[in-house]
Amino acid sequence: MISHFSGSLKLVKKLSLLTAIFALTFSASAQSAEEGKKLFDANCVSCHAIKEQVVGPALKDVHKRKDEAWLIKWIKNSQAVVKSGDAYAVELYNKYNQSVMTSFEGLSDAQVKSILAYVKQESEAAPAAVAASGTESASSTAAAPAAGANKQTKSRIHWLLVIIVGLLAVVITQVFSILDTVGKIQGREVINWNKVNATLMLVFGIAGLAFTVWEFVVHGKLTVNANTAASEHGVGIDKMFNITLLFTGIVFVITQVALFYFAFKYKKRKNEKAFFYSHNDKLEYIWTIIPAIVLTVLVINGLKYWNKIFAKPAEGTPKIEVFAYQFGWTARYPGSDKELGSYDFRQIGKSNALGVLTDDPKSADDFTSSEIHLPVNKPVTLKFRAKDVIHSAYLPHFRVQMNCVPGLPTEFTFTPTITTADKQAELGDPTFDYALLCNKICGSAHYRMKVKVVIDTEENYKKWVAEQKPAFAKKAEEVPAAAPAEVNAVQASKDKTTKKALASVK
Numbered sequence: 001m002i003s004h005f006s007g008s009l010k011l012v013k014k015l016s017l018l019t020a021i022f023a024l025t026f027s028a029s030a031q032s033a034e035e036g037k038k039l040f041d042a043n044c045v046s047c048h049a050i051k052e053q054v055v056g057p058a059l060k061d062v063h064k065r066k067d068e069a070w071l072i073k074w075i076k077n078s079q080a081v082v083k084s085g086d087a088y089a090v091e092l093y094n095k096y097n098q099s100v101m102t103s104f105e106g107l108s109d110a111q112v113k114s115i116l117a118y119v120k121q122e123s124e125a126a127p128a129a130v131a132a133s134g135t136e137s138a139s140s141t142a143a144a145p146a147a148g149a150n151k152q153t154k155s156r157i158h159w160l161l162v163i164i165v166g167l168l169a170v171v172i173t174q175v176f177s178i179l180d181t182v183g184k185i186q187g188r189e190v191i192n193w194n195k196v197n198a199t200l201m202l203v204f205g206i207a208g209l210a211f212t213v214w215e216f217v218v219h220g221k222l223t224v225n226a227n228t229a230a231s232e233h234g235v236g237i238d239k240m241f242n243i244t245l246l247f248t249g250i251v252f253v254i255t256q257v258a259l260f261y262f263a264f265k266y267k268k269r270k271n272e273k274a275f276f277y278s279h280n281d282k283l284e285y286i287w288t289i290i291p292a293i294v295l296t297v298l299v300i301n302g303l304k305y306w307n308k309i310f311a312k313p314a315e316g317t318p319k320i321e322v323f324a325y326q327f328g329w330t331a332r333y334p335g336s337d338k339e340l341g342s343y344d345f346r347q348i349g350k351s352n353a354l355g356v357l358t359d360d361p362k363s364a365d366d367f368t369s370s371e372i373h374l375p376v377n378k379p380v381t382l383k384f385r386a387k388d389v390i391h392s393a394y395l396p397h398f399r400v401q402m403n404c405v406p407g408l409p410t411e412f413t414f415t416p417t418i419t420t421a422d423k424q425a426e427l428g429d430p431t432f433d434y435a436l437l438c439n440k441i442c443g444s445a446h447y448r449m450k451v452k453v454v455i456d457t458e459e460n461y462k463k464w465v466a467e468q469k470p471a472f473a474k475k476a477e478e479v480p481a482a483a484p485a486e487v488n489a490v491q492a493s494k495d496k497t498t499k500k501a502l503a504s505v506k
């Protein structure tokens with residue numbers, strides 16, 4: 001059975017690999033699909049996936065639903081299509097609770113076409129595998145259903161186990177109740193319930209402690225805290241956590257062992273009366289004063305450390321803005337003047353995703369990025385902003401977390417100490433990447449709010465910075481490919497409003 005299933009599984013994998021290669025070699029649009037993937041990842045993944053509904057519909061087979069001209073019009077400005085009274089558009093808009101899709105007027109027709117080519121390629125990827133297997137023998141046609149059947153068998157086995165355990169419990173209780181009844185009829189005690197319960201207490205205590213140890217050993221490895229912190233202050237935070245864990249751990253083991261062992265040892269026996277013991281001042285002093293001292297030390301230590309972490313950063317610490325929105329992040333770097341241009345939330349709109357004031361000379365060299373690059377061993381201040389709801393910037397490997405609140409800028413200064421390459425070597429995993437995640441349940445696609453964080457050597461970091469292009473320059477000719485299209489479109493925006501806004505901010 002099992003070998004048959006795994007054999008079929010392998011076949012499915014091989015077939016899908018074949019079709020993937022086929023699609024890559026023979027698709028005329030492979031090149032543009034590749035570009036399309038990049039654009040899609042930068043602009044659309046926060047609301048769309050190919051095969052599942054996120055904020056917007058699954059885009060699978062969208063090219064079959066509507067023609068290219070319509071799709072281009074829609075993607076560039078969906079609201080215009082809705083307002084034109086297009087029946088399909090109006091229905092779609094209402095079906096998605098009138099959530100407004102971002103406009104992408106900054107994307108060229110060619111760019112939209114390559115996104116569509118990518119969507120088409122992805123749409124065709126899965127069914128192609130099934131179609132290909134259909135032309136083979138009967139066994140390969142069965143391959144795909146077999147994979148599903150395998151899953152089904154597993155879940156059936158799980159349910160069977162649950163039923164067996166349940167029946168076992170029923171049988172055991174029945175046996176006990178029969179013995180009990182027999183005892184009552186014969187007028188003697190067949191089961192000593194006190195003894196049974198006391199023994200169960202002991203078993204439960206031992207099993208619970210063993211399970212705790214197992215949890216720590218097996219699942220502890222899976223937490224980020226199992227790896228060395230990749231920031232200066234993170235090492236200290238870990239130390240505090242471990243000290244707290246040590247003290248609470250000792251107390252936990254002592255109290256649990258005492259609780260279950262005493263329940264066992266002092267079970268009720270015949271002709272024995274419980275000893276009445278009202279209180280003991282000395283004991284109460286001990287268990288009040290010792291925890292009070294330990295907790296005070298832990299709390300004062302923590303406060304001292306907190307103040308150190310949130311001390312005013314040294315003059316000249318580089319500042320990078322991290323802008324949070326539903327559902328993604330955009331980093332804004334200050335450029336060569338080392339100063340971020342000012343912003344005004346009233347300017348946030350279709351063509352100015354970050355609300356950056358393009359009239360401010362400091363904005364001219366700012367650049368944006370969908371990845372966060374930082375140099376190693378250099379302190380950096382991340383300045384957080386949120387567009388819509390409260391998000392929480394979480395960089396677990398650096399032990400950094402800060403809420404991003406609309407209208408209330410927050411910041412966190414820290415020093416990364418391990419480059420991505422060194423961390424990959426340490427973990428023996430060349431695919432490892434640091435990440436910035438959202439740690440607040442901020443909406444339906446909250447789980448997609450993740451960007452890559454790259455810690456580089458000073459030299460590589462400078463190289464990366466040199467490759468970036470200003471996103472807000474007034475008359476820049478080139479448009480940075482990595483930045484979201486809406487940001488690029490800022491270049492085209494008129495100056496009048498920003499001038500006014502700048503004046504009002506100043």
Ligand code: HEC
Nearest residue numbers: 043044047055056057062075092093096098099100101102
């Ligand atoms: C802010 C979220 C958001 C972003 C970002 C977004 N979309 Fe949408 N999209 C939607 C919503 C919501 C709908 C459903 C219609 C509506 O409510 O306006 C939609 C509908 C669509 C449709 C029509 C689907 C159908 O079934 O007919 C297409 C095509 C589409 N989006 C393409 C894109 C592309 C391409 C991008 C990236 C360049 C993108 N969208 C970015 C939210 C988004």
Ligand SMILES: [Cu+2]
Nearest residue numbers: 391438442449
């Ligand atoms: Cu969020």
